[in-house]
Amino acid sequence: MMTFRNIPAFIITFPILAAVVIFFHIYYPMLYSKWYRFRHSLASVALKKIQGSGSRGRRLLSLVLKLAIVFLIALAFAQPYIVSEQVAYVESKQLSELRFKTKPAMVVILDTSGSMAGEKIETAKNVIKDFIENLNISIDIGFIDFDHSVKQAIAPTDDWGKVVEAVEKAQALGGTMYSYPLKVALNWLTPYREMNISVAIVFISDGLPADIKEYRELLKEFKDRGIPIYTVFIGFENEGIEEMKMIANKTGGKSFVAQTARELPAALGEALRGAAQTIQKVEVEAKIMKRVEVYTPLIGYMLIATLMLYIIHRFIVYRFSGVTF
Template sequence: MRRLLAALVLLAIAPGTAFAAGDPSVRIESVKVTPGHASLVLTTANVDGPVQVTAGKTTLASRATPISSAKAVTAPTRAVILVLDTSGSMAGTGIAAARQAALSYVNSLPGDVLAGLLTFSDRPRLVVKPTTSRNSVRNALARVQASGDTALYDAVRAAADALASTQLGAGAQRRLVVLSDGVDTSSKATLGSVTGRLAAGHIPADVVAFRYGNGDRSAAQQIASAAGGRTLTAQSAPELTAAFAEVARNFTTRSTIDVLVPDALAGQRVSLRVTVGAVHAETTVTFAALTPTSTPTPENAAVPAPPPHRTVWTWQLLALLSGVFLFVLLGVVLVRWQGVREDTTRQLLHQVGQYGPRRDEHAATEAEGAAARTAVGFVGQALRSAGAEQGLARRLDLADIKRKPAEWALLTLCAAAVLVVLAMMLGLPPLLSVPAGLAGGWFLQFAFLSIRISRRRAAFSEQLPDVLQLIVGSLRSGFSVAQAVDAVVRDGTQPAAGEFSRALAETRIGVELEQGLNHVAERMESDDMRWVVMAIRIQRGVGGNLAEVLKNTVDTMRERAQTRRHVHALSAEGRLSGYIIVALPILLALFMTYTKPEYMRPLYTTPAGLMMVAGGALLIIIGAFWIRALIKVEA
């Protein structure tokens, strides 16, 4: 393939060669062959008509598509720099005519041609590097002003160097269009060095001599003839515009010719002829051989079995997991519905039993579903065997969730099953989906219970000053401490009423009231409640006015709560900044992974990327703790 491409490059006409003005021409710039297909880049000038491609005597099916700037990457790059004289002799009508002619030239260029602008007076200045943005050149032309001497040779050399430094790739076509109204007066470069630079770089320069009159045009002609350019003269603005239009014909519209290669010509070296109207171009091409799609199999050879249909297997597994999830969910719903029905039945039996004969309570339990009993019993036995039932029951009690540990564990399994299904639908392998789903389900239930517990304890702390105020009022009315606590229970404000009810229930089985209240403080993790218990114990030991002590405690609590809320408000900006700083890199990484996976893939597929991710995660964790320490104020 490399030898073929090299031969095609040698056969192609050099991209720096210009078409003669008005002569119809066709040129094949490049050829790319693939099995059953060939693609040609064709340049035409001053010719119109249908395109016909033949290989010897065989006419090939073809389709021509003009190359726009968006598709120019399929063909050799073309670039031109407009070298514009802005010396003092061009002031007035001269610079206006030059600006208008240059604008028409830029507008007439094909979209794939890179256009740049270099102005010169005392010294050259590259205003716009070669680009496909025509607006950049237009805006630069609108700002040119005329003043100073003429450094023509320096400008041509600088433009040639700018084209050479631009990364255009092999086979690129480079040209200069020079507009000047007089001979050089202030260049440091010599005419010989400039023509040598153009010839060495194969950069043709078309020179437009504007208002030369009887002046010496030899320098302009030598610059133009150094690499195959032309010299055009213009004495007025219309002639200048016509000269630029003539020069613009060097860059004609190119087309991509897609050719279908018959099987009979596959792998053969042929003379390819492209005809447009009455003009044609030829090149020698070796078409690519067809790749075998199948090989004969001997009769006694074993035919390999087709690979398993992974899509069907995946959906079968998803269906199985969905069915398991539905069965488990049905069991949990049945258990919950049965529990509610049993509670309602017992209340009705208790009310009716006061006035009539009692009916057998076992009749209600006979209707409980066998599947629900089996599921709850199995999960409960597993929790007891693991020693986790008591701990889960305590957390459920603290979160005020009226469910048995076995029922809660079943709900956790249901959530885990949902996460497993979602992970597999996202493409995660089953061996990773199952443990990831189980871990995710456990984490969700743990986070949910922790949030419920923390909110309940916070609510208890908020209610405690009002509860103590009620106890103070009861004590001043002559009630005992136990009676005052009972008044709090009858008030029914949750969660304070439920927790103090536990303390009263413990006193009925022989536990001292102070100890029961201390249990409440431990369950709610309330330092304020511990102070209340301490005050009650001191009052019982040494005597005194307990109501007054509790009143002072309430005032202190309320002042501390007010200070805490004030500090919370003052630190809101810091907390918000911490949330944003911690969440921003994580969310940005997730967004980039979703939108540009190929950009983020090296982070988790290479050792260096994994080290960077680990280091970034460690820095985020350290920063989160640091910000938390900065904004945390003990009130």
């Protein structure tokens, strides 16, 4: 996007220069003939040559080129520049300390809508709790349970006991909407990715959401930011299975299916372990990525364009008049 540092300079300069150019363009031949006709023997001949060869069309073209030159000069006074965004790596003295304080993160998102009631939700809760309690790696864990809204949201933390308590409190009730928990998880995990820390999501559900269009629009952001989603679908419905496969494929995760509650421990356990392995593969780098605005001045380009137009103008004058003044 092009912008200007000094718009008033352009507003003042252009009309003044344009008026001067138009004045001399119109009255220069008369002034020249009046001042120099008797001072140089060739002045009258040159003037007749110019006037004779200068049709209205060529005079108009000459004026347009002159005004274009004036416009570029005035534009240069306004100090134009282009603003663009670039990704920069920010280094600081605190990065080495940050390296040891930050850890990979995993967020478990559990569908607790009414259809999950009974054996499904209890089995899922038990598998999640067992997984957390038996973890032997240092990661942050977050937890979200949802129906048609977010019920509980525990941001990624190394206090796993707090997460286990939230899992135990989860109850099945309500509808199903994916966009709300996914937005929360995206906001949590984006800062990790900005510091190049690996993250993953495990998403468990047994039905299609009511907000398919809205949540699908979010998936590109997960892919762009390197946040894979491991999905676990509970049930036989092909439509639901394909939907969860699509989520995993679009974000770089994997999909698992448990057709019954009895198959859930194996499928969910595999998804949790797969996500845990993924976030250990990427080494944490002591770099922070930040989008910064870069300002590129255009004055040099304006002056080059001005010079080129001037050369073109002088060539046209010489081409049709045979003189160089």
